[in-house]
Amino acid sequence: MASDSELKRVANELSYPILLCERVRVAVDDAESFKLECVEVFKQVDRLSHMLRTLVRFSIATPSLYERPIWRVIADVSKNLERALTLVRKCKRRNVLRRVVTIVSAADFRKIFGLLESSLGDMRWLLSIFDSENVGGIVLSLPPIASNDPIISWVWSYIATLQMAQLTERIEAANELASLARDNDRTKQMIVEEGGVPPLLKLLKEDGSPDAQIAGASALCNLANDQERVRNIVNELGVQIIVQVLADSPMKVQSQVATLVARMAEHDPLAQEDFARDNVIRPLVTLLSFETFDDEHREQSGKQSIHSIVQINKEMEKKSLTRPTAGPYTHSQSSSHYYYNYYHSSEGSKHRRERENEKPQLKLCLKISCAEALWKLARGSVSNSRRITETKGLLCLAKLVEKEEGELQYNCLMTIMEITAAAESNVDLRRAAFKTTSPAAKAVVDQLLRVVRELDSPVLQVLAIKSIGSLARTFPARETRVIGPLVTHLGNRNTDVAAEAVISLQKFACPGNFLCMEHSKTIIEFDGVLPLMKMLRGNERTLLQGLILLCYLALHVGKSDSLEQARVLTALEGVDRTVVSQHPELRELVPKAIYHLSLYHQGVHSQRDLFS
Known part of the structure; x- marks a missing residue:
């Protein structure tokens, strides 16, 4: 339901045009000239008065009131009523001098008739959104106020439906907003400015309806291609909602939400860091490694006792009691706690069983989305790259580069390239993640060399060669196997591959090494x-x-x-x-x-x- 303060605000805003209607009625009674025209004005104003009072009743009775079109329409109606009042008052008996100075013509009344008719059309459209028999139903008629910009009326109608209607209509409205926003940045901005983000996030939280969650995530994805719009999603607590949905939703929802994470992280550094603080990297790596470490997971599960899980939970609860009640890390810690408990709960087990039974194509789509999200989170971020290496992320990426091909393999190589670039610029990350004794680092290097030597794909070879070059300072003198393949590609017919090979070799031979x-x-x-x-x-x-x-x-x-x-x-x-x-x-x-x-x-x- 709308809050008391919102209801008071709506009532206050609507009281002014209702008061204007009463003033017009009084002015019509006092008119001496153009009596017939004044009476016609009163008829239109009286209809507006009835509509305004009906709108007050609807606004009080309607849950989750969508206010944006109300303010725009009421502001326009109020201006037109003020003009009508001014004109009618000019028809009151005055002295000779005032009658000479103030001239009223039939053309003035024709103009006012047109303005009031437009206001009546706007009010009819507005009331159709709040119709008690179809609250929140999609209304695609065009009100006069939107005659020069029809998109705004569609956006208003879809957002009103999204905010006030039943779930089926809300899903339809979200899909329509996603379609509107797909290829037009102006429309995307309009949807955000008119308040479309909060109801989309609310739809994303509908955990009982995967279709609703997918519709919400898809629409948000189409909006999130600009830093300002992504920041708007972040400011509406979107990061926390998205991380929670990613952790405990069906696979088809997780795939779309992972794509949303990638889109937001790509366009806003603040979102990139906020996602990491809310521990999004761990579920992304877990989903990406699904079926990759099956045997290892079963072995570890057999070794882990119930007692050890209980002890871990106790320790995490103890930390939650001793940490401050507010601060930049409070929510991320609770998210981590939630995530851990979830994956060891019956609900988490249920989703794991559901994932095992999903179609291979859907599993592939999920992994592609998760790999892209990790790539965009790691890009230009030492801290996020470190977080990925602190999980099984590196080993998982290496195994997928080995086993997969196409978009998934490309996204994994892009993630590795970003992590190695971060390691090149940060000695602590380089020493921690890529020390020569690390099995994960060895697996990554082995796969990079395999791509360089065996794959006939200049795009993938360039990524692998860049990654090897970024790790140049980690290789001992005896590790000559990484230099040979790079030298071989100095003569590659593809100039991009050859140029990247020589740049990587420079990092081995430069005085800084x-x-x-x-x-x-x-x-x-x-x-x-x-x-x-x-x-x-x-x-x-x-x-x-x-x-x-x-x-x-x-x-x-x-x-x-x-x-x-x-x-x-x-x-x-x-x-x-x-x-x-x-x-x-x-x-x-x-x-x-x-x-x-x-x-x-x-x-x-x-x-x-x-x-x-």
Whole structure:
């Protein structure tokens, strides 16, 4: 039901136009000129008065009152009543001077008739939304107030239905809103501004109706492609609702909700972090790993006693009693507690059994959605990447890259790429998640190398090569197996793959890598010099990246016979000076490399001749 304050506000807003109607009636009684026209005005105003009073009764009796169209229509009706009152008052007997100054014409009345007729049309439309025989039913007629923008009346009608109608009509309204919002950003913004998010979130919580939850999640997905609109969902406590629905809903609902998580995390960093604080990563990893660790799960379940589960619950309850009643982590901790208890409850067991019986296509869709959500949560976030690695996330991603293909494999590789990029920028994450003794890290590297060596997909190879490059500082000198495949792809006919291979090798050979000399020797031993020389004849991107790596090799292994036989010194001396001058990183690097090579190779120019 609408709150008392809302009812008072509606009553106060409606009291003013009702009062105006009474004032018009009094003014008509006092009119001396244009009596017939004034009476006609009163007839229209009287109908408006009856409609306004009916609207008051409906607003009091209607649960979950949708107010947005009321304010817009009543504001317009009030303006038109004020104009009618002003005109009728001009028809009252006045002195000669006032009659000369104030001239009323038939055209003025025709204009007022038209305005009042529009107000009557708006009120008829508004009352149709609150009709007691069809409360909240979808009304697609066009009120005069929306004649220049028909979409607004549809949005109002759908949101009113969504907020006030029975469940079946609410589902239909949510689907219509999703359709309206699919391809039009202006309509998306209108739905949010007119209050569409709260009733959609309420529909998402209808745990007894998967169709309702899917309709709500689908509509929210279509709205959530803009930071401002995502922030609106967050501000309506949408993150907490979404995380709870993800944890305890049927699989087809979870799939759509995971897509919603991905969409929101993609467009708003605040949502990205809020989801993580509310512990969304753990259920996402659990759903993604469904059927991936079946044997291991059964083994662990057999080992875990009831006593251990009870002890864990006691500890978590103790923490909940000692933590503050409010603060940034209070809800996330309770969400974690809820999630753990849920998955060890009879309800959680029921959903696990239901998932086992679902169609393979639905299981695949769920995993695709969960992998995409993890990818978007990890993107640019060290903390979220750490959270994923603290679960079985890395091992699960590696197994899926091994077993799956298509969109699921792509999403898993994108997630790995984001996690490794975060590890490249954060030494603590790198050491914790990708230490050489970690089985999960080894599994990830094995699958990245398999993609690089075996798959005939430039898109996937680029992702795997980027990930290996991000982990360059984690590999010991003896781990030469990761360098060989990268060197092989220096000669790849796909320029994107070749360019990414050379960029990754740069991270092995750059001075910032403690093992740069050992890695540089390995690159040369795998015959990397000749394909690098060919890159110097390629496009600007491959020329630039190949030149940088050649300079690193020259600086670290300048005495190499391979560099001399390939005439690297001559090639560096012949590099276009314009290319060097346009790239700051080459201005010092190329002269240093030339000087370093000249110390070991015979018949070369001295440093003072460089670029003279």
